[in-house]
Amino acid sequence: MSIKSSLWYGSVLLFLLCSSLTQGQPVFTYGNSSVDKTAFLRAYAKNNPDQEVTERSIRDYLELLIRFKLKVKEAYAKKLDTLPNQKAELAEFRRQIAENFLRDDNGFRDLVQEAFTRSQLDINIAYVFIPAPSIPGKKGQSPDTSAGRKLAMNAYNELQNGGEFNQVVARYVTGADAKTNSGNPGFVTVFTLPYDLENIVYALPVGGVSKPFFRGSGYYLFKNLATRKAVGKRKVRQVLLAIPPDADSSLVTSMRRKADSMYQALVHGVPFDSVTSRFWYAGLASGELPVFGVGTYEPAFEQAVFALQKDGDITRPLRTALGFHIVEQMEAMPVDTDALNEASLEILKQQVAADPRMNLSKDKLLAAVKRSVTLKTNPVNETALWQFADSAFAGSKTAMIGLVNNNTVLFSIGGMAVTVEDWINSMRARNRNAVPASQQYRALLLQFKDDIALAYYQDHLEAYNEDFATQVQEFREGNLLFEIMQRTIWDGAAADSLALKKYYDSHRSKYFWLPGAEAVIFTARDSVAAFSAYAIIRQSPGRWRDVLAGMGDRVQADSGRFELAQLSMASLAEVAAGTVTLPRRVSGSDGYVFSYLIRPYKDQAPRSFEDAMGFVTNDYQGVLEEEWVNRLKIKYPVKINEAMVQTLYKAK
Numbered sequence: 001m002s003i004k005s006s007l008w009y010g011s012v013l014l015f016l017l018c019s020s021l022t023q024g025q026p027v028f029t030y031g032n033s034s035v036d037k038t039a040f041l042r043a044y045a046k047n048n049p050d051q052e053v054t055e056r057s058i059r060d061y062l063e064l065l066i067r068f069k070l071k072v073k074e075a076y077a078k079k080l081d082t083l084p085n086q087k088a089e090l091a092e093f094r095r096q097i098a099e100n101f102l103r104d105d106n107g108f109r110d111l112v113q114e115a116f117t118r119s120q121l122d123i124n125i126a127y128v129f130i131p132a133p134s135i136p137g138k139k140g141q142s143p144d145t146s147a148g149r150k151l152a153m154n155a156y157n158e159l160q161n162g163g164e165f166n167q168v169v170a171r172y173v174t175g176a177d178a179k180t181n182s183g184n185p186g187f188v189t190v191f192t193l194p195y196d197l198e199n200i201v202y203a204l205p206v207g208g209v210s211k212p213f214f215r216g217s218g219y220y221l222f223k224n225l226a227t228r229k230a231v232g233k234r235k236v237r238q239v240l241l242a243i244p245p246d247a248d249s250s251l252v253t254s255m256r257r258k259a260d261s262m263y264q265a266l267v268h269g270v271p272f273d274s275v276t277s278r279f280w281y282a283g284l285a286s287g288e289l290p291v292f293g294v295g296t297y298e299p300a301f302e303q304a305v306f307a308l309q310k311d312g313d314i315t316r317p318l319r320t321a322l323g324f325h326i327v328e329q330m331e332a333m334p335v336d337t338d339a340l341n342e343a344s345l346e347i348l349k350q351q352v353a354a355d356p357r358m359n360l361s362k363d364k365l366l367a368a369v370k371r372s373v374t375l376k377t378n379p380v381n382e383t384a385l386w387q388f389a390d391s392a393f394a395g396s397k398t399a400m401i402g403l404v405n406n407n408t409v410l411f412s413i414g415g416m417a418v419t420v421e422d423w424i425n426s427m428r429a430r431n432r433n434a435v436p437a438s439q440q441y442r443a444l445l446l447q448f449k450d451d452i453a454l455a456y457y458q459d460h461l462e463a464y465n466e467d468f469a470t471q472v473q474e475f476r477e478g479n480l481l482f483e484i485m486q487r488t489i490w491d492g493a494a495a496d497s498l499a500l501k502k503y504y505d506s507h508r509s510k511y512f513w514l515p516g517a518e519a520v521i522f523t524a525r526d527s528v529a530a531f532s533a534y535a536i537i538r539q540s541p542g543r544w545r546d547v548l549a550g551m552g553d554r555v556q557a558d559s560g561r562f563e564l565a566q567l568s569m570a571s572l573a574e575v576a577a578g579t580v581t582l583p584r585r586v587s588g589s590d591g592y593v594f595s596y597l598i599r600p601y602k603d604q605a606p607r608s609f610e611d612a613m614g615f616v617t618n619d620y621q622g623v624l625e626e627e628w629v630n631r632l633k634i635k636y637p638v639k640i641n642e643a644m645v646q647t648l649y650k651a652k
Contacts, residue, residue, distance in 0.1 A: 027644050028062070030069055031636030037644060038342075040065065042470065044648075045346035050233070050291045050333065053343055058649045062640070068481065070632040075480035080487075086479055093475045098458050100353065101468040107364050111352050112345070118190035118202055119335055119348070122294050124225040125188055125201055128169045129181040130155060131218035143217045152212030152219035159209045165223050181218075186299030189230055193295075195357035197222070230294075231306050235331040237288040239276060242585075243323035259317035259324035266314055272328055277571065287587055291333065301325065308332075353467075366450055369457045372464055375449065377411045380404060385420065386441050392424050393435045411449060413456050423448050488628060493621040503620045504609050510619070511612035516563040517575050518599040520544055522555055523591060529554040530583035530592035538580040541596050561611075567595050575600040 026034035044053075044061050051057055080086060132148025155172045159165060169182045193201060197220065200210045204224035212219040239262060241255045262279050266272065276286045294302055297320075304315045308329040318325045336344035352358065384402030391398040399405060406421035426448050427436055436444060462469040493500070504511065522537075522544075524530035533555045537544050548557055568584065569575060577599055583592040609616070 025644055026641055027648070028066060028638060028640045030066065030638045031073060033069070033073060033636075035065065035069065037648070040648065041342045042346055045343045046350065049347050049350075050235070052333075053649055055649045058645065062645065066638055067629050068477075070629060070636055070638070071484055072477045072480050073636055074632055075484040078484070080480055080483045081476065083483070086476075086483065089479055090472070090476055094472055097471055098461060098468070100358070101461055101465050102365050102454070102458065105368070105465070107360065108349075108352065108358070111357055111360075112349050115190050115348055115352050116339055116345070118198070120230050120337060121202075122187040122189045122228050122230050123201055123204075124184070124186060124227070126165050126184045126223045126225055127182065128155065128165075128173055128221050129218050130172050130212075130221070131181070132214075145214060148219055149212060149214070152221065156209065156212055156221055159221070159223070165209075184225070184299065185295065186302055187228070187231075188295040189293060191351060191355060192293075195355065195360075230335040232335040233291050233293040233333040234305055234308075234329060235288070235291050235333065236305060236327050236329055237272065237286070238325050238327040239272075239284070239286045240322060241284055241324040245321075255324055256317065256319075259326065263314070263317050263326055266326065266328075272314075277569075277574075285585060285587060288330070301327075305329070349467075366454060369453050370450070373413060373453050373456055375411055375413045375453055377449075378409045380408060380410060380420075382442070386438055388420065389424060389427075389441055390438055410445070411452075413452060414460070416456070418452055426451070485625075489621050489624050493624055494617055500613070500616050500620055501609060503623070504612060504616045507616075507619070508606065511607040511615055513561060513601065513605045513607055513611075514563040514565075515572050515575075515603060516561065516567060516601055517597045518559075518561050518601070519567060520557050520559045520596045520598070521562065521567070521593060522557050522595070523586075523593050524555045524583065525553075526590050527583070527585070527592055530594065534580065534583050534594055537596055541578060541580060544596055561601070562595075567597075568593070572600070572602055575602075 026036050027040045028035055040062075043065060044058070048057060048061065075081065130148060130152045132143035132145050132151075134143060151172060155168055158168045158171075173181045188198075188201065190198065192198070196213070196215065200213055200220070201222055201224065204210055204222065206224050206227055208224050210220070210222045212221055241259050241262075243252060243255055247255075258279055262275050265275050265278065270278065276284055294306070296302070297305075301318060301320050304318045304325075305327050308315065308327075311329050311331060313329050315325070315327045318327065338344070381402050381404065384404040385408075388398065388401040388404045391401065404420060406419065406424075408420045409417045410420060410423060411418050423445060427444055430444075457464060462472065522530075522533060524533060529551060533547050533551060536547050544557065548555055564572070564575070567575075567581075569581075575597060577597060579595075579597040581595045581597075583594040585592055607615075
């Protein structure tokens with residue numbers, strides 16, 4: 001990714017913010033503009049979803065927000081928002097997100113409240129899915145829902161009469177289906193399951209069994225095994241000794257011993273970051289996992305992780321389907337129990353808005369839309385209107401029937417007149433020019449009114465939905481940030497080779513190579529390609545170009561000088577000319593990487609101007625940006641409301 005792209009994505013991720021049109025007492029002002037508490041907290045929550053609210057995090061973000069707002073204000077001053085590309089991109093973004101906001105706000109608030117209540121509780125569930133038998137001889141093998149329901153009801157009745165869950169399940173799900181169609185996935189919480197299944201689970205008392213619920217091609221039954229106060233989320237890092245699914249017992253035993261040795265090293269003080277180099281092997285992976293809650297990983301894995309008491313605690317070697325894990329807790333993130341915490345509530349709103357459960361509120365939208373918009377119906381003789389429609393669909397050139405013609409106004413909305421011609425054209429488009437039956441006209445006209453009302457509402461969403469207006473403004477300001485940074489900082493700095501060279505000459509000591517090696521780094525699409533290339537190159541390193549030519553796009557190479565971190569090596573002791581490292585899997589993908597080391601560099605060495613160009617350009621852009629922001633602070637004086645700032649973190 002280029003330096004410009006990196007700056008752009010970093011800016012957008014950090015600074016997609018709310019509208020500068022604020023009300024109430026401001027957190028800060030800049031020139032004649034301001035940002036109030038609600039706007040600040042909305043922006044903070046969006047950009048810090050997993051971070052604890054502290055004075056430091058609030059004040060750090062305050063400075064970032066001030067700098068962002070100053071740059072955008074200058075972009076408006078230069079009228080960059082009037083550029084054709086800015087208008088076109090904003091219109092396309094608005095079109096893309098409008099669908100997400102066609103919802104009923106009261107229903108949305110109910111969903112947010114429901115999600116908050118459910119977030120306070122984790123439920124340990126068992127389930128069974130009983131496929132409905134196929135109807136013999138029916139095309140597509142449609143499920144026989146009546147027969148499936150009978151089976152499911154039999155199972156439900158047995159459970160209601162005291163049958164043990166696993167034994168009952170075994171009688172109704174057998175063979176290859178048993179493993180995938182039943183089990184105990186462990187604890188779940190809000191957003192873990194599809195919403196219809198979540199509703200069933202959260203309605204069950206402890207020990208309760210749900211009635212059969214048809215979904216897909218069969219029936220679900222759930223049992224509530226236990227409930228507990230929600231444990232929240234965890235940030236962890238792990239070491240994984242991967243074991244192939246077809247591994248024999250000797251390999252499993254070997255990996256268990258290796259895992260035990262790693263665990264003993266850790267408990268005796270070996271740093272977590274270095275234990276992997278001491279016990280290296282091809283199937284070892286380590287690193288930080290994304291923040292997660294219950295219902296994300298295997299029950300055994302989650303049980304061990306959530307049993308850790310404090311940061312720094314580690315699990316004993318834990319076996320899962322992937323292999324042996326050793327996990328260290330980095331941070332415990334408890335569930336917020338304060339329903340009035342604005343920052344946490346904002347995060348929850350965003351989760352609900354992104355969840356498929358939002359489809360339920362859309363059904364309520366139309367009624368709300370019709371209450372919101374002003375649609376005035378014009379009295380029209382229906383008999384004449386239906387006759388005119390018949391004539392139009394028959395292809396007649398009738399100018400008028402009664403008092404009805406193409407220009408007759410049926411209704412108006414927001415000052416816009418909607419005519420008979422508009423309605424007939426709509427029916428043609430909806431029916432693909434087929435002639436609708438005349439008895440359908442009244443229903444089609446009502447549907448047309450609903451469609452027009454909804455379209456008008458969508459075109460004027462900013463006036464009806466604050467969240468939509470906020471997101472549109474976020475995108476507008478994010479785009480303006482990119483535009484003005486491109487014009488003011490990035491293009492100028494990258495093109496000014498004399499200034500870059502002068503900056504490099506004044507800061508040579510900043511730019512150096514760390515120890516490493518001249519090497520070729522190979523990236524393979526999968527394990528077969530990786531180990532095939534590895535075997536050949538290890539035997540004849542000088543043939544690596546021939547290997548690439550023979551493997552097409554399955555293996556790619558990048559040659560040059562690399563530092564230890566880029567080579568994924570822990571110490572210089574591993575670096576030797578001619579070494580070909582074992583392929584290792586790239587975290588989060590099917591790809592593998594390995595290296596052919598040509599020449600080691602044991603010592604730190606200066607980078608030339610050419611080698612340091614990327615770093616120099618980035619640093620010089622930073623200098624120009626800092627000077628520019630300081631000028632903006634003079635042009636648009638910033639005043640921070642310290643009393644208001646303190647309320648942002650003291651109340652949390």
